[in-house]
Amino acid sequence: MVTENAEIDIDIEGMGEDGARSIAGASSTDALAAVETELLGKRSALTRAHRALGRLQPDARKEAGRRLNEVRAALEAKVASRRAELDHSERADALKADRLDLTEVIPSAVLSAPARGHLHLVTQARAELEDVFVGMGFTVAEGPEAESDWYNFEALNMPPAHPARGMYDTLYLDVGEPETVLLRTHTSPVQIHLMEEAVANNTLPIHAVMPGKCFRQDTPDARHLPVFTQIEGLVIDRDITFGDLAGTIQVFTEAYFGAGMQSRLRPAYFPFTEPSAELEITCTICLGEGCRTCSHTGWIELGGCGMVDPAVFAALGIDSAVWSGFAFGFGIDRLAQMRHAVPDMRSFLENDIRFLSQF
Numbered sequence: 001m002v003t004e005n006a007e008i009d010i011d012i013e014g015m016g017e018d019g020a021r022s023i024a025g026a027s028s029t030d031a032l033a034a035v036e037t038e039l040l041g042k043r044s045a046l047t048r049a050h051r052a053l054g055r056l057q058p059d060a061r062k063e064a065g066r067r068l069n070e071v072r073a074a075l076e077a078k079v080a081s082r083r084a085e086l087d088h089s090e091r092a093d094a095l096k097a098d099r100l101d102l103t104e105v106i107p108s109a110v111l112s113a114p115a116r117g118h119l120h121l122v123t124q125a126r127a128e129l130e131d132v133f134v135g136m137g138f139t140v141a142e143g144p145e146a147e148s149d150w151y152n153f154e155a156l157n158m159p160p161a162h163p164a165r166g167m168y169d170t171l172y173l174d175v176g177e178p179e180t181v182l183l184r185t186h187t188s189p190v191q192i193h194l195m196e197e198a199v200a201n202n203t204l205p206i207h208a209v210m211p212g213k214c215f216r217q218d219t220p221d222a223r224h225l226p227v228f229t230q231i232e233g234l235v236i237d238r239d240i241t242f243g244d245l246a247g248t249i250q251v252f253t254e255a256y257f258g259a260g261m262q263s264r265l266r267p268a269y270f271p272f273t274e275p276s277a278e279l280e281i282t283c284t285i286c287l288g289e290g291c292r293t294c295s296h297t298g299w300i301e302l303g304g305c306g307m308v309d310p311a312v313f314a315a316l317g318i319d320s321a322v323w324s325g326f327a328f329g330f331g332i333d334r335l336a337q338m339r340h341a342v343p344d345m346r347s348f349l350e351n352d353i354r355f356l357s358q359f
């Protein structure tokens, strides 16, 4: 009995140490499950030793049973903590293996290419309008942005101190006396350049549009910018009538806005045309109801137009008994604003990509 007791003693110590070693050496949860069965399962040495306890003296049985239970509890705890360890590292390995490295599937050229931009809405509108007019047989001309008083005002029948100059909040450039140089307040001075050229080269008639930037000392608001873009038109030929003007406006507004847009020509005054009119369309923000953008009128002015005043022809030496003509000047920013129903024109200059990228 003593011998048997001693044998069981040795087994218990050995089982604890060997078991601990096998558990630490299990390199996967599967391997650990096998080790667990081997150490703690029904056929394990530990379970068999438990069964053998009956063969011992009551005192020795009690002591051996206590130690066997201790060893079992210790091995169970070791299995649990090793399992937690292996679970963690296996999960990390699986995540690493499953990770999709997008830099491998997207060519580096695509990743590093800068986002492609596009033309500003106003530039697009200008190009579209030029296309429409070229399609109608007009040529496209440009003139300087810094002008003399003569081109911007005098030749357009606005002599010094003419009250109509008050409509144009003019920005003057300081170039020293006696010259007066200013930033053009409208594209109408380009009309004068074209007429001068045509007279000098004897190339009348003229059918031209003249797009470009204009400048006024204006406080920006929902439909005004101090730097804005106009497209001027000038037709000088024989027997030109107001009907030609109205028809031209009809064609270009329908080409730009599509059919069904409501417009009206309102009698107006400009020193360089007689008669003169303003082109207005139903405000596209409120559809005529009245809103902040149209100052609660329901209408938006796109620009002015009229029959070239004989005084302008006279200043340039064009015989108004032979030649007649019409002219117009429309705000390109306004046209674009109305076509896309942009409530506030200042959005055009704020450089907010979220706004600009819509067009």
Ligand code: DAH
Residues within 6 Å of the ligand: 185, 186, 187, 188, 232, 233, 270, 272, 273, 276, 303, 304, 305, 306, 307, 326, 327, 328, 329, 330
């Ligand atoms: N230049 C005018 C302005 O900016 C608009 C205008 C009116 C242009 C009548 C014209 C015209 O050619 O005939 O206020």
